[in-house]
Structure formats: structure tokens, C-alpha cells
Amino acid sequence: MSQLPAASHQRAELEKAWERWTTSSPGRPASAEVALRGEVAESWERSLRTVDPTRAVAPGTDRDELGSRWAESPLRTPITEMAGELRALAEDSGMIAVVTDEAGTVLFSCGDRSVRRRAESVNLAPGGCWDEPYMGTSGIALSLHSGRPSQVWAAEHLVEALHGWVCYCAPIRAADGRQLGVLDLSTYWDRSHPLILTTVRALVTAIESRVHVEQQRPAGNTRLESLGVPRLYQQGRQVPMRPRQLEILTLLALEPDGFTPERLHDAVYGDRSVSSSTLKSDVSRLRAATDGRIADRRYMLTEPLACDAVELLAALGAGDLTTAVRLYRGPLLPDSDVPGIVQWREHLDVCLRTAVLADPNPEHALRFGQRCPDDIEIHEHALRLLPHGDSRRALATARLHTALHA
Incomplete structure (x- = not known):
């Protein structure tokens, strides 16, 4: 069984293919590119009509327009609610998390500070325009174009300034199937791992479920709260019931x-x-x-x-x-x-x-345990999941102690 080429060798082959494409006349070179995936080659063909591969920075959107896009986006509430989870995952993994709208404009980003600074140098930051006609082949562009999860690695990016990156993306959809945007996890090319795309898919599932809940809420201003303390609100005011x-x-x-x-x-x-x-x-x-x-x-x-x-x-x-x-x-x-x-x-x-x-997420056990102080099994579950050295073990231990002596 033949072995896959080392990542550095594969990157070198992609660089050669990129050089041949960007220095030849527009269109696919006559010789087949063994190192180049078909969807990447097709994207390069489309992109070269509008994008200079030597450009250094993605074009931007002015601040007022960006503010309007974010305020009106159906992704704003779900992403705001999940911001802590996205930030923790990206920081712990040495990545950045980026969310765009349906046009490829970045609405939100967070993550590792040093990676984020490098991303900002190419305007992979709020306001940056990353659809294919603006920045060529990228994970964001492929997901927007195909409607499927995508990965773009190293010199698969058309723009040379992105050859040090790998991005993993998946489209976010409304309940009716419309694309609302893309979630992207990006990092340096030598930190790539196939499980990152699985993580992106799981995060998109969580985001979409929140989007669907928001879209199912009636447009009126009446809300019933039945969990914990029961209350009915109309126009933001509690109604005696x-x-x-x-x-x-x-x-x-x-x-x-x-x-x-x-x-x-x-x-x-x-x-x-x-x-x-x-x-x-x-x-x-x-x-x-x-x-x-x-x-x-x-x-x-x-x-x-x-x-x-x-x-x-x-x-x-x-x-x-x-x-x-x-x-x-x-x-x-x-x-x-x-x-x-x-x-x-x-x-x-x-x-x-x-x-x-x-x-397997200890945060869920901790939050549920807060509402169920007498549930010994939940507190034990939280303790099993929390690694040694995690300061939250003290909280779970105290709750378990209280439940055992109740």
C-alpha cells in the first residue's frame, strides 16, 4: 500500500501547480495537475477572471454597512449565545472561528490572539469580503459556492498571502434550506487535522438548531415561561395570572x-x-x-x-x-x-x-447540576468529565458533598 506524501512535500507540489496556473494564460494548463483537487481547479478557473493572486488583503465593508448586516442577520442571536463556546474552542486549539453572511462578508470572529492578529493582516476579520469573486479560492468561497462543507489547505488558496493557512468551513442554513452564511475554523497549514471539519459540522448543527428555534418563535410579544418560576409576559411586561x-x-x-x-x-x-x-x-x-x-x-x-x-x-x-x-x-x-x-x-x-x-461536555453537567442540587449522579458525572487541575472540580465536589449529606 503506497504511503501518502508528507505534508511538506504535498505543499511543495501544490506550490508548483499554483505557479504554473498563475503564470500561464488564463484557463486550465494543458498538463493534468496530480496534486490539485477538481473542485479547487474549477474554483481557480472562476477566480482568475476577477482576482489577482498576488493581492495581500481582502476588500472590506464600511463600518455602518457591517453594523446593519450584523444587526439584521438571523445568525446574530445564535452566534452571540454561542460566542463563549466558540471562543474557548478556538483559543484552546490555536485557531480562529469566523462567521460570514450569505455573501461571504465576515460578521464575527474570535480565537487565539496571535492567530487572530495574522488573520487580521489579510482582513479575515469583521467586514472582510471573502466570496470567490473577491478573494478567490478559500474554504468560505467553496462552501458558499457548493453548499457543502469544505477544506482548503495551503497553496490550494488562490491568493498567495493565504498559502500559510488551512480553513475548514460549512454552510449554515435556515429551516427552509436557505444559506445564511458560513462557519470557518482556520489555523496555520501545519496544524491541519481531519477532525477539525467534523468539529465544524457539529458546531453548525448547534447553530442551525438555535436559528430554527428563533425562526419558530412567533412574531408577537407574548411569552410564557413555565420552567422554574412561571410567568407570562406581554409587550415585555409581566401579566398577573x-x-x-x-x-x-x-x-x-x-x-x-x-x-x-x-x-x-x-x-x-x-x-x-x-x-x-x-x-x-x-x-x-x-x-x-x-x-x-x-x-x-x-x-x-x-x-x-x-x-x-x-x-x-x-x-x-x-x-x-x-x-x-x-x-x-x-x-x-x-x-x-x-x-x-x-x-x-x-x-x-x-x-x-x-x-x-x-x-461528554462537562459544562452541560455543571449547568444542569446547578438546577438539580440533589442529583448525585449528575454531580458525579461532572467530576468524571472534568480534568484534574480544572478549578470547576471544586464546585462539582461541593455540590456532590451537599447532595450526599442532604
């Missing part, structure tokens, strides 16, 4: 297909001897408090309602445990003994707890 109203509203939010009167009666009152007129009266008061958002014959919401418990379920379904743990501020309506609420409370807690115990 009776416990029974919050219980019924939570059930309707969690089951958008609604309830027959008989099934909602069972979910709210169980085996208690309560007349149907009592349920009608409770629903009528709730309908008045929600501006008539509850249908008459089949009890269901006539408009979607933003609800943290619903968003937690969506995050778990998308495999985004980071968002799920962040949303969990405590059990569902913890003071309620309504049968339907009790059933949903157990469902949510079991789903989230099982996911945390199966996950």
Missing part, C-alpha cells in the same frame, strides 16, 4: 394540536369530581387574558405562543444540548399537581437528564 390559567396555557403550548374538552378535563382535574362548567369557566377566563387566542370547540391556541418548555423540546430534538440546558431554569411548573403538567414535567426532566448523562 392565576396558577390554573398558567397550567392550562402551558398544556396548550406543549400540545399545539389541542385537546377535546374531555381530554383537557382529565389533564387538568384527573379523577377529581369537577363539573365541565368549571373547565369552561377556567378556559373562558384564560381566553380573556390572552386576547381570545383559544379556540372554542377544540381547546387549542389559535396562534403560536413563545414558550421556554416548547423551545427546550425543540432544542433536544435538534441535538442542541447547550440551548436545552440554558433554557432549563427548573422543573415545569414545580408547584403544580395537575396530572397533565406532572406527566410533561417528568417527560422533560427525563429527556434532558438522560441527554446530559450521555454527553
Whole structure:
């Protein structure tokens, strides 16, 4: 079995191919380029029509336009929420993390300080334009063009100033499939590793799940918080609600297909001897408090309602445990003994707890453990995952000690 060439030899071969392409007349050289991947060669052909391979810096966008792009981008909230995770990963790995919009303009970057400074020297920084017509072949350009994850290494970049880099990219998509931008992890060419592209894919999955949750939220200003301390907000202000109203509203939010009167009666009152007129009266008061958002014959919401418990379920379904743990501020309506609420409370807690115990990220166990101080197994899981020397072990140890002596 033949061995792959060493990275330095492969880079030298790519440099030779790059030299032949950029010094010959436009178009593919007559001789086949063994070292050059087909998608790279095709990108070089397109890029050479508009890009000077000797250019040193990516063109930029003015500050006002960049501010508008970032403010209006559907990626702003998800990326802001994940900024700490992206920064920690990039800094620990000696990389930078970059997020662009659908046109290849960089909206966000973070990471290792020295790598970031070198990236800024070529304007791989907020405001830089990295689509193919501006900076030629790069991971960002290939992902935008193909709609697939891509890697561009060393002299595969058309612009010579980028030959010392490797970039791993994947497109970020809306729920309807539209490309919203690209996530890029970049570092120096001799630090390349195939697992980095796997990491990029996983991060994009987490970003997309947050994007989809944001897009599923109704445009109105009503929000129900059912996890931990229950509250209903309208126009940013808390609305006084009776416990029974919050219980019924939570059930309707969690089951958008609604309830027959008989099934909602069972979910709210169980085996208690309560007349149907009592349920009608409770629903009528709730309908008045929600501006008539509850249908008459089949009890269901006539408009979607933003609800943290619903968003937690969506995050778990998308495999985004980071968002799920962040949303969990405590059990569902913890003071309620309504049968339907009790059933949903157990469902949510079991789903989230099982996911945390199966996950290798200690941050998830620590954050979930903060909300579950008596859960010995969660604290033990956090301790198993945290490396020796990590200062957070003291916190997990203290929580375990308290739980064991409760």
C-alpha cells in the first residue's frame, strides 16, 4: 500500500501547480495537475477572471454597512449565545472561528490572539469580503459556492498571502434550506487535522438548531415561561395570572394540536369530581387574558405562543444540548399537581437528564447540576468529565458533598 506524501512535500507540489496556473494564460494548463483537487481547479478557473493572486488583503465593508448586516442577520442571536463556546474552542486549539453572511462578508470572529492578529493582516476579520469573486479560492468561497462543507489547505488558496493557512468551513442554513452564511475554523497549514471539519459540522448543527428555534418563535410579544418560576409576559411586561390559567396555557403550548374538552378535563382535574362548567369557566377566563387566542370547540391556541418548555423540546430534538440546558431554569411548573403538567414535567426532566448523562461536555453537567442540587449522579458525572487541575472540580465536589449529606 503506497504511503501518502508528507505534508511538506504535498505543499511543495501544490506550490508548483499554483505557479504554473498563475503564470500561464488564463484557463486550465494543458498538463493534468496530480496534486490539485477538481473542485479547487474549477474554483481557480472562476477566480482568475476577477482576482489577482498576488493581492495581500481582502476588500472590506464600511463600518455602518457591517453594523446593519450584523444587526439584521438571523445568525446574530445564535452566534452571540454561542460566542463563549466558540471562543474557548478556538483559543484552546490555536485557531480562529469566523462567521460570514450569505455573501461571504465576515460578521464575527474570535480565537487565539496571535492567530487572530495574522488573520487580521489579510482582513479575515469583521467586514472582510471573502466570496470567490473577491478573494478567490478559500474554504468560505467553496462552501458558499457548493453548499457543502469544505477544506482548503495551503497553496490550494488562490491568493498567495493565504498559502500559510488551512480553513475548514460549512454552510449554515435556515429551516427552509436557505444559506445564511458560513462557519470557518482556520489555523496555520501545519496544524491541519481531519477532525477539525467534523468539529465544524457539529458546531453548525448547534447553530442551525438555535436559528430554527428563533425562526419558530412567533412574531408577537407574548411569552410564557413555565420552567422554574412561571410567568407570562406581554409587550415585555409581566401579566398577573392565576396558577390554573398558567397550567392550562402551558398544556396548550406543549400540545399545539389541542385537546377535546374531555381530554383537557382529565389533564387538568384527573379523577377529581369537577363539573365541565368549571373547565369552561377556567378556559373562558384564560381566553380573556390572552386576547381570545383559544379556540372554542377544540381547546387549542389559535396562534403560536413563545414558550421556554416548547423551545427546550425543540432544542433536544435538534441535538442542541447547550440551548436545552440554558433554557432549563427548573422543573415545569414545580408547584403544580395537575396530572397533565406532572406527566410533561417528568417527560422533560427525563429527556434532558438522560441527554446530559450521555454527553461528554462537562459544562452541560455543571449547568444542569446547578438546577438539580440533589442529583448525585449528575454531580458525579461532572467530576468524571472534568480534568484534574480544572478549578470547576471544586464546585462539582461541593455540590456532590451537599447532595450526599442532604
